[in-house]
Amino acid sequence: MTLRTGAIVQALGGQLHGDPDRLITGLAPLERARSSELSFLVNPRLAPLLGTTQAGCVIVGADQSAAARQRSDGAGDCIVADNPHLYFARVTQMWKRLHGGAAQRGIHPSAVVEEGAFVDPTASVGALCFIGRGARIGADTVLKPRVTVGEDCTLGARCIVQSGAVIGGDGFGFAPRDGAWEKIEQLGAVRIGDDVEIGANTCIDRGALDDTVIEDGVKLDNLIQIGHNTHIGKHTAMAGCVGVAGSARIGAHCTVGGAGMILGHLTIADHVHISSASIVTRSIHKPGHYTGFFPIAENGEWEKNAATLKQIYRLRDRVKHLEEFLPEQDQE
Amino acid sequence: MTLRTGAIVQALGGQLHGDPDRLITGLAPLERARSSELSFLVNPRLAPLLGTTQAGCVIVGADQSAAARQRSDGAGDCIVADNPHLYFARVTQMWKRLHGGAAQRGIHPSAVVEEGAFVDPTASVGALCFIGRGARIGADTVLKPRVTVGEDCTLGARCIVQSGAVIGGDGFGFAPRDGAWEKIEQLGAVRIGDDVEIGANTCIDRGALDDTVIEDGVKLDNLIQIGHNTHIGKHTAMAGCVGVAGSARIGAHCTVGGAGMILGHLTIADHVHISSASIVTRSIHKPGHYTGFFPIAENGEWEKNAATLKQIYRLRDRVKHLEEFLPEQDQE
Amino acid sequence: MTLRTGAIVQALGGQLHGDPDRLITGLAPLERARSSELSFLVNPRLAPLLGTTQAGCVIVGADQSAAARQRSDGAGDCIVADNPHLYFARVTQMWKRLHGGAAQRGIHPSAVVEEGAFVDPTASVGALCFIGRGARIGADTVLKPRVTVGEDCTLGARCIVQSGAVIGGDGFGFAPRDGAWEKIEQLGAVRIGDDVEIGANTCIDRGALDDTVIEDGVKLDNLIQIGHNTHIGKHTAMAGCVGVAGSARIGAHCTVGGAGMILGHLTIADHVHISSASIVTRSIHKPGHYTGFFPIAENGEWEKNAATLKQIYRLRDRVKHLEEFLPEQDQE
Structure with missing residues (x-):
């Protein structure tokens, strides 16, 4: 149940930086990946993890390829793909196919x-x-x-x-x-x-x-x-x-x-x-x-809000009434 | 898979205006029915469609029977039923039965x-x-x-x-x-x-x-x-x-x-x-x-509303406070 | 399909007040239990039912044991348990087991x-x-x-x-x-x-x-x-x-x-x-x-509320504007 990074880019394209003979034993998110696992960066907010991940290889977009290669531990194999999310999807498909997961006809x-x-x-x-x-x-x-x-x-x-x-x-x-x-x-x-x-x-x-x-x-x-x-x-x-x-x-x-x-x-x-x-x-x-749903709150807050809401239209009427007492030039 | 209009009224009652030998090949809504199809009018708001439908025959209530017969194309077969919705339901049942749709015992x-x-x-x-x-x-x-x-x-x-x-x-x-x-x-x-x-x-x-x-x-x-x-x-x-x-x-x-x-x-x-x-x-x-659900809105509007809603009871308190400054005779 | 109260306390513990040979033919809530049925009191708000229930025996906590024994009809067998809710759960399990309800291995x-x-x-x-x-x-x-x-x-x-x-x-x-x-x-x-x-x-x-x-x-x-x-x-x-x-x-x-x-x-x-x-x-x-859901109301009330809600943030702005006209010392 393993795959070499070289075989991945041969099948799916992308540009490999690093050892094509690196053995991949599984796929994992950046924060949990081990040195024999392949990971990926899709969400740009997770980019800082590129410096600390233990992943053996990471799928990244062109804009992150430099960061991926400058890991604090000196390692930093990566596959640069046009669309890393799509590339990752295709790796999961390849993985499933190779491991006998396809449905029987x-x-x-x-x-x-x-x-x-x-x-x-x-x-x-x-x-x-x-x-x-x-x-x-x-x-x-x-x-x-x-x-x-x-x-x-x-x-x-x-x-x-x-x-x-x-x-x-x-x-x-x-x-x-x-x-x-x-x-x-x-x-x-x-x-x-x-x-x-x-x-x-x-x-x-x-x-x-x-x-x-x-x-x-x-x-x-x-x-x-x-x-x-x-x-x-x-x-x-x-x-x-x-x-x-x-x-x-x-x-x-x-x-x-x-x-x-x-x-x-x-x-x-x-x-x-x-x-x-x-x-x-x-x-x-x-x-x-x-969008349209009621925001959640602590139950006590909600109960106070719900009591007001039951006749919220009356509150509007009261505000309208108040506005009638404003100096004329200030009325909307 | 056909039915004559005469056979329908024989089985289900109602008053047929038009040709009892008319062959019906299917049921369809007024706006899509073809000349070999039977349609129906249940929702009075759709009555104007009676003038333009291509349906071979239409199930209507007594109040729409004149309109059903005055079609712009001169055609206008109809079945007048006390309760056209119920009549239509029974036609669907008859249709299913005749076309082998009944469950096997x-x-x-x-x-x-x-x-x-x-x-x-x-x-x-x-x-x-x-x-x-x-x-x-x-x-x-x-x-x-x-x-x-x-x-x-x-x-x-x-x-x-x-x-x-x-x-x-x-x-x-x-x-x-x-x-x-x-x-x-x-x-x-x-x-x-x-x-x-x-x-x-x-x-x-x-x-x-x-x-x-x-x-x-x-x-x-x-x-x-x-x-x-x-x-x-x-x-x-x-x-x-x-x-x-x-x-x-x-x-x-x-x-x-x-x-x-x-x-x-x-x-x-x-x-x-x-x-x-x-x-x-x-x-x-x-x-x-x-009824009780939150009305849907464009997401931006909703976000502004949701922010207000989180402490809507405070808004009520503020209005109450304002009301204390009203001239006395105007207070509720 | 019966059980004696004595057998229940022997199996599950608890203190029986009353006849250990009493035959129980079923379990039922207090308000519907008959004299051959076993009932239980979990919700303290239902305690008044102890005086009127027809149940043959009632599972109660220590605090309700006196009440359970002073029934208006003179009857009043009860099983006193540390946790009557849990005790009741175990009686249902015992009942199911004895009546062949266990799943087949x-x-x-x-x-x-x-x-x-x-x-x-x-x-x-x-x-x-x-x-x-x-x-x-x-x-x-x-x-x-x-x-x-x-x-x-x-x-x-x-x-x-x-x-x-x-x-x-x-x-x-x-x-x-x-x-x-x-x-x-x-x-x-x-x-x-x-x-x-x-x-x-x-x-x-x-x-x-x-x-x-x-x-x-x-x-x-x-x-x-x-x-x-x-x-x-x-x-x-x-x-x-x-x-x-x-x-x-x-x-x-x-x-x-x-x-x-x-x-x-x-x-x-x-x-x-x-x-x-x-x-x-x-x-x-x-x-x-x-908690966070919209309170239910008669549909007419809700419609008036929903109309106000669609721009509730504007109502807040209007209140803010009004507050600007308050005497200075009263503003929040």
Whole structure:
């Protein structure tokens, strides 16, 4: 389970300063890396660690290459890469591949694949998965164990679906009937593009009439709920516990922080970034960064604040009333 | 995969204006329906679409039947129904039934049903489900693939449980012991009525001593957590990502929006509606609509607001102090 | 399915006042217990129920033993225990054990255990579980049906994992590449100590380079997301729907209420208590109780408050302006 630095740059490019025969036994962050480990500098605030790290070799950008080579202990092998973060990602991929971590192609014998489903021969369907009739799993896509892909749902190429995910559950649709609810059968499916990752126990509901659509390159973390008829544009990423209600139309290159919520029937433009725990209640047409959650405080402070907040609009009225007594030229 | 409009009204009632031999090849929303598709008008704000839709036939209420028949292109078949939303729901059901979408009765061979469990012969237990001993699954109930129904838990008739749901996990109960936690075994079960729908990866915990109870007609969306000993009244509906802590008693005909949270040991009256992302921290005895979340804003605005909010009670004090300087007759 | 009170105190200690041959047919809360049932008093606010309960016997602390014996109906058997809550927990354990509720040791034939995984012979692996290669399941640990333990992940002794939990899904790590996301392979695993309980459909991600670590005695409720590289200290407990982003370092003996959220790369000291639905956005170095959520109100009140809140910092500015007109000696 080792790799020489020379073999890394041969495979991935970059400029090696130091010994190409240096043996790397693992990858580690700068502060914990040992002399047989490869590390990396992505966050510029961590640059001072370059002087003290014990790492055998460090992946850095061109601007840090001098610093990387002037270590206090005299050592200082480094690989200079155009994009050290991306380079590091590729080293992890190389590492996994070489250490037998790639998923095995084919359908695990314990998986249930219904008649009329198509699984590309290069795809991997893990243990105890269920694939409904009419579903299609694209080339090199990996379903980890215990994934559900409902009938008629399709995944493109090179997707990864973590354990417990449910693709194609029924959307939540009911018509009121004398105080009860009558089911609206969900006749659409889920259509997922290429290079999509779907987290553990995440749910993507099938559409009511049309399909729910997840475009290429979307990344969804764990325990996310995607309501029916939602459309998510390319390369949008959502962190854990996010909820998207039905029929939302979310642009490309967006990000949603953990536990963010997007209500139904909204439109979100491309390049919109929603902070964690913020709830989107109206369409957002302008790219940018949006936030809305209550700041945390010691419980006693919060209780005093909450008491004021319950009628904060009255406080505004009182200020307005006070302002009426200001000398005239000072009023806004 | 087609249906004639005459056959629809024969099966579901309603008054057909137009050609009973018109062939319907699918259902679609007004703005996208083609001339071989059936559409519907539920939301009155969409009524103007009646003049421009390409739909072959539209389900409408009596008040829109004239508008539906006066289309700009001269076409204008429609079905007039007392409750067009409900009628549409029934068309989706008919469509699904006719197109082979009904769940197959019986127990899938890959499911594990423990000895001493009872599954009604008309029920459907999907692939890779687990049913514990003493559990009971009622008539015509459908468990989609990969559902857990724990020991002694019961579901009534005509329930639908989506993939990944866990009914009867242990409630979260511990007694403190010298800084550690001692498990309180959860000796109750889960008792679910008729016509209940449970979403994908939703969890309903078994009671500590008594049962957790979900009454008839309750609809739970995906990724919902129902704590132990909770009681949910008839026809209450909850959207995705809702959490209900232990021993809550929630009335009938309530709704909870996505990611709403209800704390433990609270009582919620019938006909209470909780907005999305709102947290219920006290019992609610009066029917109505309740809300509580922080409004979203551009991040810069939010940061300025958050700074003020951290000591909003001091702002109140300052206003009070200012008011002491008002001319006497103007003070509140 | 019965137990005599004498047998209970013989097994668990405590002081019995009353008939040791009294037959107990079940456990129930004070307000619902019948004369053949055993109950308990933990919450001192419920002490008045001691006079009216129908319970055959009640577990109480020394301070309530007189009250328990002076029931209005003349009955009043009780067991006096040092810690009645803990005593009650142990009675539930005894009850479950005697009534055949203990999990069966061994690996259910429908479970998939990959080559190179180790399952202690005293452990229980439920139906339809998946255990990846290199994983280790410790002594007396119980995996309920449909649990995933990914490759190289380890659980200590006496853990309980509820149905649907996913231990060792990939952490959410990507490097940006020309507007798209490049996967950072997650090379760490998950390391779980002894006596840990993990709720239904809860997810614990594997680390990117190092392991995600859950220390002894941690209790996690349902539908919780634990991001990669998180470290959770001993005996910390989290209620349902909590989210912990990546690389958080949470102390020992903490509690997090339902739907609390902890952002990434934060440090939380020991003995910190986070209220339900509160979002932790900065490290907390001082033990204590912290809260931050928007109080719920009738929707109309909330709307008026929300309108004011959108520019609450302007209200502060207006107050500041007003204060400039105060007589000089009164300004703060």
